[in-house]
Amino acid sequence: MKQIPASLLTLTAGILVTLISLWVGQNHGLLPEQASTDAPLVDGLFDLMVTIGTALFIVVQGAIIIFLVMFRRRPGDTGDGEPIEGNLPLEAFWTAIPAIIVIGLGVYSVNVFQEMGGLSPGSHPMLGHQHPSAVVAQNMDQNTPVAGDTMPLMAQAPNGGDDYEPEYGFGASPGSNRMRADVVVNVTGMQFAWIFTYPDSGIVSGELHIPEGKTVQLNLTAQDVIHSFWVPQFRLKQDALPGVESGLRFVASKVGQYPVVCAELCGSYHGGMRTQIMVHTPEDYDSWVTTNRPATAAVAQPPVAVSTASMSDPEYLQPYAAEMGVTSQALAQLQPS
Amino acid sequence: MQGSTVPTDTTITTAAHTEVAHHEEHPDLRVWGLLTFLASESLMFGGFFVAYLLLRGIASQWPPEGTEVELLVPTVNTIILVSSSFVIHLGDVAIKKDDVAGFRKWYIITAIMGAVFLLGQVYEYMTLGYGLATNIFSNCFYLMTGFHGLHVFVGLLLILGVLWRSRRPDHYNSHKHVGIEMAEIYWHFVDIIWIVLFSLLYILTQF
Amino acid sequence: MTQAQVPLDTSLVADHGSPHKAWKWYDYFTFNVDHKVIGIQYLVTSFIFYLIGGLMAVAMRTELATPDPDFIDPSLYNAFLTNHGTIMIFLWIVPAAIGGFGNYLVPLMIGARDMAFPKLNAIAYWLNPPAGLLILGSFFFGGSQTGWTAYPPLSEVTANTAQSMWILAIVLVGTSSILGAVNFLVTILKMRVPSMALNDMPLFCWAMLATSALALFSTPVLAAGLTLLLFDINFGTSFFKPDAGGNVIIYQHLFWFYSHPAVYLMILPIFGIMSEVIPVHARKPIFGYKAIAYSSLAICVVGLFVWVHHMFTSGTPPWMRLFFTISTLIVAVPTGVKIFSWVATLWGGKIRLTSAMLFSVGLLSMFVFGGISGVTMGAAPFDVHVHDTYYVVAHFHYVLFGGSVFGIYAGIYHWFPKITGRFLNEPLGVVHFVMTFIGTNLTFLPMHTLGLQGMPRRVAMYDPQFEFINQICTFGAYVLAASVIPFTVNIIWSWMKGKKAGDNPWNALTLEWTTSSPPIIENWEVLPVLEHGPYDYGMDKAHRSPVSAKVEDSPIS
Numbered sequence A: 001m002k003q004i005p006a007s008l009l010t011l012t013a014g015i016l017v018t019l020i021s022l023w024v025g026q027n028h029g030l031l032p033e034q035a036s037t038d039a040p041l042v043d044g045l046f047d048l049m050v051t052i053g054t055a056l057f058i059v060v061q062g063a064i065i066i067f068l069v070m071f072r073r074r075p076g077d078t079g080d081g082e083p084i085e086g087n088l089p090l091e092a093f094w095t096a097i098p099a100i101i102v103i104g105l106g107v108y109s110v111n112v113f114q115e116m117g118g119l120s121p122g123s124h125p126m127l128g129h130q131h132p133s134a135v136v137a138q139n140m141d142q143n144t145p146v147a148g149d150t151m152p153l154m155a156q157a158p159n160g161g162d163d164y165e166p167e168y169g170f171g172a173s174p175g176s177n178r179m180r181a182d183v184v185v186n187v188t189g190m191q192f193a194w195i196f197t198y199p200d201s202g203i204v205s206g207e208l209h210i211p212e213g214k215t216v217q218l219n220l221t222a223q224d225v226i227h228s229f230w231v232p233q234f235r236l237k238q239d240a241l242p243g244v245e246s247g248l249r250f251v252a253s254k255v256g257q258y259p260v261v262c263a264e265l266c267g268s269y270h271g272g273m274r275t276q277i278m279v280h281t282p283e284d285y286d287s288w289v290t291t292n293r294p295a296t297a298a299v300a301q302p303p304v305a306v307s308t309a310s311m312s313d314p315e316y317l318q319p320y321a322a323e324m325g326v327t328s329q330a331l332a333q334l335q336p337s
Numbered sequence B: 001m002q003g004s005t006v007p008t009d010t011t012i013t014t015a016a017h018t019e020v021a022h023h024e025e026h027p028d029l030r031v032w033g034l035l036t037f038l039a040s041e042s043l044m045f046g047g048f049f050v051a052y053l054l055l056r057g058i059a060s061q062w063p064p065e066g067t068e069v070e071l072l073v074p075t076v077n078t079i080i081l082v083s084s085s086f087v088i089h090l091g092d093v094a095i096k097k098d099d100v101a102g103f104r105k106w107y108i109i110t111a112i113m114g115a116v117f118l119l120g121q122v123y124e125y126m127t128l129g130y131g132l133a134t135n136i137f138s139n140c141f142y143l144m145t146g147f148h149g150l151h152v153f154v155g156l157l158l159i160l161g162v163l164w165r166s167r168r169p170d171h172y173n174s175h176k177h178v179g180i181e182m183a184e185i186y187w188h189f190v191d192i193i194w195i196v197l198f199s200l201l202y203i204l205t206q207f
Numbered sequence C: 001m002t003q004a005q006v007p008l009d010t011s012l013v014a015d016h017g018s019p020h021k022a023w024k025w026y027d028y029f030t031f032n033v034d035h036k037v038i039g040i041q042y043l044v045t046s047f048i049f050y051l052i053g054g055l056m057a058v059a060m061r062t063e064l065a066t067p068d069p070d071f072i073d074p075s076l077y078n079a080f081l082t083n084h085g086t087i088m089i090f091l092w093i094v095p096a097a098i099g100g101f102g103n104y105l106v107p108l109m110i111g112a113r114d115m116a117f118p119k120l121n122a123i124a125y126w127l128n129p130p131a132g133l134l135i136l137g138s139f140f141f142g143g144s145q146t147g148w149t150a151y152p153p154l155s156e157v158t159a160n161t162a163q164s165m166w167i168l169a170i171v172l173v174g175t176s177s178i179l180g181a182v183n184f185l186v187t188i189l190k191m192r193v194p195s196m197a198l199n200d201m202p203l204f205c206w207a208m209l210a211t212s213a214l215a216l217f218s219t220p221v222l223a224a225g226l227t228l229l230l231f232d233i234n235f236g237t238s239f240f241k242p243d244a245g246g247n248v249i250i251y252q253h254l255f256w257f258y259s260h261p262a263v264y265l266m267i268l269p270i271f272g273i274m275s276e277v278i279p280v281h282a283r284k285p286i287f288g289y290k291a292i293a294y295s296s297l298a299i300c301v302v303g304l305f306v307w308v309h310h311m312f313t314s315g316t317p318p319w320m321r322l323f324f325t326i327s328t329l330i331v332a333v334p335t336g337v338k339i340f341s342w343v344a345t346l347w348g349g350k351i352r353l354t355s356a357m358l359f360s361v362g363l364l365s366m367f368v369f370g371g372i373s374g375v376t377m378g379a380a381p382f383d384v385h386v387h388d389t390y391y392v393v394a395h396f397h398y399v400l401f402g403g404s405v406f407g408i409y410a411g412i413y414h415w416f417p418k419i420t421g422r423f424l425n426e427p428l429g430v431v432h433f434v435m436t437f438i439g440t441n442l443t444f445l446p447m448h449t450l451g452l453q454g455m456p457r458r459v460a461m462y463d464p465q466f467e468f469i470n471q472i473c474t475f476g477a478y479v480l481a482a483s484v485i486p487f488t489v490n491i492i493w494s495w496m497k498g499k500k501a502g503d504n505p506w507n508a509l510t511l512e513w514t515t516s517s518p519p520i521i522e523n524w525e526v527l528p529v530l531e532h533g534p535y536d537y538g539m540d541k542a543h544r545s546p547v548s549a550k551v552e553d554s555p556i557s
């Protein structure tokens, strides 16, 4: 150890740490598969952060362990350590490095955010802009309880023109033209299910079907309490808020079936509020639309056909039990709240 | 309370040198405590104000139809409360000149003005024609004025407490009047909050 | 010299009758105004609540051992998770770190005989037990089930009575913390021994200064938000009811304006403890005194402007998401300054690996890990993926358990000899450390994967594919629960029979070690005078008077 110059040791250590971090950053395998065009963007950011994080952690942790060993008190030594009270260049250095890192991360994040279309929602409506449904809501008898089924089940999300975009969430990516999305779906969250309404075809469904490679616009609202629409494989999440318009615009990049998860605590069965999103090839999607159009499909889908207001939670949820991964017994336990 | 800490006239001989711990009168920390506390309190009002402004921002019409904000009584009330701040200050000036009678006179007047303010508030509540739960504006209105009214009430109690104590001869004099000062500071605070509240609830709604 | 020679303020003497040197055991159960008694009251009460909150966690983990909601009812699960979070934050970390260590140490460290307002101090403590009772009592009404965040409208439609009790409890502890903050600010700024300038203060006092300022400005905003919520639930208002002109997002802003700073309330005092423990056991002056002191203030200021990072997926406009991404990332800089300074303090020391030191270095590792995962979530585009998942749960247990709880343990091992006059048993301490360290990583490390892979938080049932990882977490939780046993045994046994410690067993230089252990009532016969700085280890020939502290062989080990 005495013969090797310290600078060489540091260099070797530095290279090692860099290599390890780079490797970990690329091979952590922590994220689920990518099924939207946003996913690679997010994952790129995460991989970079894992790389930096690993390096930082190894350096700090390594320093701690090395110091603990090097400077452990030897038996019989009753003295104090060297009275070093500070070192300005060193302190400046370790203030500057993190500062540079976080500024870099900040710029990168803003960039990814913009690519994902994070900047465009709300670019049209102004703050305080009144959406039709909110106005309707305000005029309602204010004594009605919040969670009552006061809002029309399929509160037709406002479609204020072709370039309508909800105030919050993710909108059109900068490259794409701000035209009306290929598929628009109104999504309503309620305790404890998602309802998907396709204004173009009138389809109402408990599962979300979309075509691959097309721009999809989801307009999210919630009927009773806050829910949150999350597709882990898309890396996209947006709260569905009662009385507030939010939305997601994205392009699915891989055919398949993925879970739709409610991520915001919304009551006892929050954990069971699950459904599927089916990404079809455009042709399959078209045929799905044709077979399910209310005109062709004899009866509309169950969620709207019945008035849910008079049903207790377990009754109402029964048809979804399988979908929600809940057993019927579990549902039976559910107290009418 | 505040004097319980550093004793005066303590010499210390532990080490090579001897030092005389400070001689001057211990600063009265109660005023400091009150000021710190009020800084905190103002942020609670701040929270209400922000919530009010945000709710106003998203409403299409503020206040909603049919909710008239009455101006006469509150304006009179405002004048009373604001001028009471000057009156209470006269009391403070008086005690600094050892004029206990003068101090009592001004504080009694302040108390009366405060009581009139509160009565005015109650009168307003009773004649308004809408209640706490009527609409989103009335929610804010009653909550904010009510919470402020509670503070006026506490201020009133402080003033009455100071007056009660001042019955004892020489309880307060030009050197010893922290209680009086605290009541005054609190009263000014209540007053300042009211001015903001008045602007938000009454003046801002006129536009 | 006897106590009587020290001129005492009469009001204080009147409170405890004739002056005597030590409190009786029953004094600890009364409305006592001595800051040391209050400090111990805080520590003991909060530890009991820690056990209760921990028990809820164990119940939750047991439920999560299988994907189905089969062990407890989902509503009860939600009640447990809400009150677990609430108890851990408001009745364990905050009261233990601020109320417990703050009260016990601040006057001793600055050479004061008590806090500025002793009665107020006692009142602040006594607001806590009723709050705890309200929380526990709420279980008779179903328990509040809406998470410690209590977002409306859910909190307005679920278990109204329990939710109202919960709100009242939080308002009580909030008031307690405001009163405490007032007391600390005035005490630290106005009651130091005359020879102590601000820059001579032990860093723990700087940390308390920063903490108190933060508590003072943020807590009332929470009180405002909760008041509105209480009115919505009970008095027919509609601040947060969308169908009557209210808005659900305003609550989130009011809540997080407090609750983000609240996480710094829970870590800044711990940072203070680190700055005391590390130099003493490394026998080194603290590295970068001013940098550590002022970075606390920087954290406070920046910390007041990052709250929206909890709302990136809520109704948050784009500019807010960007602004708060940047501000959140910036917090890493002042925090990093502290971490690096502590690590540098180790350099060139004569490190004694006592239990206190073990927990301190354990904290450094765990907190850096949790802090870095925090920074990843600061980046909005990524947080959109992991928000409200187990990734968040993993993050905050690393900083809260690996940070705050480790820090409290370190503090207890360090100051126990001062508080009781006896040592804690070191071998048991090492066992405790090893179990806690392993348990923490077993429980919370796998949660990162869970979150990234798609498991949301606050669920009593989940997809079967996550079962295995969840079982590791559950096993880790049992290890953690078991780790409390050696600690509790150690505390009780050592308090009664532990090895006598003497006044200054660690040869530390801060003022609390200049008085007897346990300190007498009113702390000193005669007030001490500063002869050296708080961290002047190894500096005997310096400009200051001789340092008495020479390290003899560590009394244990």
Ligand code: HEA
Pocket (backbone or CB within 6 Å): A056, A060, A097, A098, A099, A101, A102, C149, C263, C264, C266, C267, C309, C310, C328, C329, C331, C332, C333, C335, C336, C337, C339, C367, C368, C369, C370, C371, C372, C374, C375, C377, C378, C379, C383, C386, C387, C388, C392, C395, C396, C399, C400, C403, C404
């Ligand atoms: C003690 C408590 C504590 C502490 C100290 C922190 C510290 C931090 N937290 Fe954490 N946090 C919580 C407790 C805490 N947090 C809790 C309880 C929640 C969940 C609330 C709930 O929803 O229930 C939460 C949630 C939370 C979120 C929201 C996640 C979500 O819900 O989507 C975010 C997002 O930005 C975040 C970020 C951070 C950051 C950036 C820090 C920073 O302060 C960390 C800074 C530290 C370091 C970075 C490490 C040391 C530094 C270096 C080694 C220097 C070099 C480093 C770099 C250059 C990166 N936290």
Ligand code: HEA
Pocket (backbone or CB within 6 Å): C050, C051, C052, C053, C054, C055, C057, C058, C060, C061, C081, C082, C084, C085, C086, C088, C089, C092, C093, C146, C147, C148, C149, C393, C397, C400, C401, C404, C405, C443, C457, C458, C459, C460, C473, C477, C480, C481, C482, C484, C485
């Ligand atoms: C300082 C804060 C703190 C601490 C120390 C802990 C400690 C623990 N926490 Fe956590 N936790 C939070 C703060 C904290 N927690 C918060 C804020 C939340 C969010 C809540 C929300 O979402 O609203 C949360 C949520 C949370 C969840 C997520 C729940 C969900 O989202 O569904 C989980 C799940 O595993 C968990 C687990 C644990 C475990 C296993 C421990 C272990 O460390 C506990 C160790 C166990 C013990 C210490 C018990 C020892 C007891 C005995 C041995 C019996 C003796 C008892 C008596 C005599 C009475 N916690």
Ligand code: CUA
Pocket (backbone or CB within 6 Å): A189, A190, A191, A192, A226, A227, A228, A262, A263, A264, A265, A266, A267, A269, A270, A271, A273
């Ligand atoms: Cu809907 Cu959770």
Ligand SMILES: [Cu+2]
Pocket (backbone or CB within 6 Å): C259, C260, C263, C306, C307, C309, C310
């Ligand atoms: Cu935060």
